[in-house]
Amino acid sequence: MNMSDTGLQKHVLDRVCLAKEASRFLAGISTQDKNEALQRMAQALWDNRQQILDANRVDIEDAEKSGDPASRIDRLLLDTQRVEAMMKGLYQIMELPDPIGETLETAVLQNELRVEKRRVPLGVIAMIYESRPNVTVDAVGLTLKTGNAVVLRGGKESLRSNQALVDALQLGLRKSRVPVDSIQFVNRVDREAVDILIQARGLVDLAIPRGGAGLIGRVIQGACVPVIETGVGNCHIYVDADADLAKALSIILNAKTQRPSVCNAAETLLVHEAVADEWLPVAISNLLQHDVEIRGCPQTEALARQSGAPNRLVRAASEEDWATEFLAPILAIKVVKSADEAIRHITHYGTQHSEAIVTENVAVAEDFLSRVDAAVVYHNASTRFTDGFEFGFGAEIGISTQKLHARGPMGLRELTSYQYVVRGNGQVRQ
Amino acid sequence: MNMSDTGLQKHVLDRVCLAKEASRFLAGISTQDKNEALQRMAQALWDNRQQILDANRVDIEDAEKSGDPASRIDRLLLDTQRVEAMMKGLYQIMELPDPIGETLETAVLQNELRVEKRRVPLGVIAMIYESRPNVTVDAVGLTLKTGNAVVLRGGKESLRSNQALVDALQLGLRKSRVPVDSIQFVNRVDREAVDILIQARGLVDLAIPRGGAGLIGRVIQGACVPVIETGVGNCHIYVDADADLAKALSIILNAKTQRPSVCNAAETLLVHEAVADEWLPVAISNLLQHDVEIRGCPQTEALARQSGAPNRLVRAASEEDWATEFLAPILAIKVVKSADEAIRHITHYGTQHSEAIVTENVAVAEDFLSRVDAAVVYHNASTRFTDGFEFGFGAEIGISTQKLHARGPMGLRELTSYQYVVRGNGQVRQ
Structure with a gap:
């Protein structure tokens, strides 16, 4: 590995480690604190809309210079209305019930052990996506509401727009009790950044690719962290x-x-x-x-x-x-x-x-x-x-086409795991 | 790829394709038919115990010649009592409730679409394991009860024992309404057979490695099909x-x-x-x-x-x-x-x-x-x-140490997926 590879590896893994650290704190944070953070982020998007639109204009100009088709440029384009829609999306997520901490099942075993199956966050979610900058805001809102930290890796065509959105969201977080490290942004466009992310076993608990078949295939082939395959619909x-x-x-x-x-x-x-x-x-x-x-x-x-x-x-x-x-x-x-x-x-x-x-x-x-x-x-x-x-989930982070963990539209619950909590009075196994 | 690689690839993929075909039939089979198959397999294990013990003796002799430690030879060893335990295990699985077809949730949307979330099999499960031959029988019982086809790839040290067990189980299946192709056995010891299995995207719906950290790491690094990481417990x-x-x-x-x-x-x-x-x-x-x-x-x-x-x-x-x-x-x-x-x-x-x-x-x-x-x-x-x-699951196929899909002990329900069934009267999206 040459020097620049090492630098890239450090850039990506530093972000993943910060997210992991934040996720431990996030798992125990109250619904009220998470909702306040969502509200602060929504406000910050609106307050910083000019910076966001300015950054987006540079992305659009680059796309036009590269001769990208109009449909692609439209997907990339932000305007005041679209920023408002992103802001409203965060308010909608605020209104949704918090799935974390929910008791899914309880049982008292014959030996009087009390077993509780409790819904918990996944931990660190890596979002790997293309084109639409609104995915940045959706992913942050949904992962934060479910107590997960997120590492974002958007497409290179929307790099500046995504960076401006993340900057605004982090400004919002700083006014809340949620650690700002809960949102990590990989601002390097090298394709190898994706490989490092999806190889970070033990640090990334789930990778979700969203985009074309090429991107999804690349993530599935290269990952050793759990992945949810999304999207291709024939x-x-x-x-x-x-x-x-x-x-x-x-x-x-x-x-x-x-x-x-x-x-x-x-x-x-x-x-x-x-x-x-x-x-x-x-x-x-x-x-x-x-x-x-x-x-x-x-x-x-x-x-x-x-x-x-x-x-x-x-x-x-x-x-x-x-x-x-x-x-x-x-x-x-x-x-x-x-x-x-x-x-x-x-x-x-x-x-x-x-x-x-x-x-x-x-x-x-x-x-x-x-x-x-x-x-x-x-x-x-x-x-x-x-x-x-x-489907009435109030949100969507993607549509799973695999059978493991989640199938079809994925809302808040699909971004969670569970944990068994067992309470005893000294029981040992016979 | 040389000729022998091509032969190996064909051997493994043929088995996976047969399993996939069988899984389509298995998904719709009744609980009664699955239970009858379990009963027939249990009986066949017992009826063929001499062949099983003979095959096991060859594995044991080889292990002794190789100077394997006593603890490993003990894990490999079968006797009448252990065959009886495997038989009883199948009877126990027979007694468990069938999770397939269960309605997990229902909703009527505002447009009167009726949405049912229904529990369905995963499809084809690849079991990749070492040493203990009883995993062969457990895996077959649990996957069949949940309407899944299974592709088994055991360790080379138990090759003959596993083959004899599979032969007996398939004899049992032939007397039932469950297709005999629901159980597939990869009888090639090449390590590349595992790689082919875990790269069979679109055919294998889940791979479960069970064994030492080396085996598990290899599967996780090499797989592009969904995997559940099991077992390492510090x-x-x-x-x-x-x-x-x-x-x-x-x-x-x-x-x-x-x-x-x-x-x-x-x-x-x-x-x-x-x-x-x-x-x-x-x-x-x-x-x-x-x-x-x-x-x-x-x-x-x-x-x-x-x-x-x-x-x-x-x-x-x-x-x-x-x-x-x-x-x-x-x-x-x-x-x-x-x-x-x-x-x-x-x-x-x-x-x-x-x-x-x-x-x-x-x-x-x-x-x-x-x-x-x-x-x-x-x-x-x-x-x-x-x-x-x-935990009262009545069975266990492994203990998941990842957070996606299943966490902790995995019983029958953890070997299932779900599907949304939507019934309408001509609804279209606005």
């Missing part, structure tokens, strides 16, 4: 032979077009052959009105062309299309012979995120719901509801 | 100024001597200076009667020598001793100035497994219980109770 809507076709139409339009760039948007539509000839042309012409590109199986492609779809919006689906999370107004469509074929297609190509069936046949629906292996399975509803706020 | 007993000294004596004797080779045995005794002169000589002479070697701080060492301890059983503790899980009749002892110093010592050297305080002072006890970061914290009881059976 979601399907299956329209059954017994579907209410009006419901099916509004569900696929919502799931595909309401916000195509998010992980709970639909990417593939599967249609039972019994309703394909009647319904697909209607569905396709509605999708085309929203400028959705169709990548279809042969039957779909033929139906689309008969509907008079322009060439630029229709093509044959490739094998790769079935496996792709487009995050764009593109929809793969396949006609299937049965619900069973739909389930097998989803099993093969899905990412265990959100999957829906549209049918009035309850038996078929229940079979789908019990056999499809995804974080959230839907009967007659849009996949777009997979979201911590929609 | 456990402390802190005897406070306000301790009931009779309780303290029976607790340290139990925690150190009842079974020194297990992870919940005590490795370090911390004693408040206010009671050290009075109590430590008594404690030390009792420990010496059990042939426990003392590695002490200067004050402890002096007191031990004054108690007439033989030289072979007393020495000064090194820095390394405070951090060592001896798993043997050796105890590190340190006199501390305060409960706070004890907590700081535990924070520095502990492994977040099991930690105990002995005191009649409730305030000091509660402070200890809330500040010590370990899976199980005890007041006036032996650390030896950290165990799935003692």
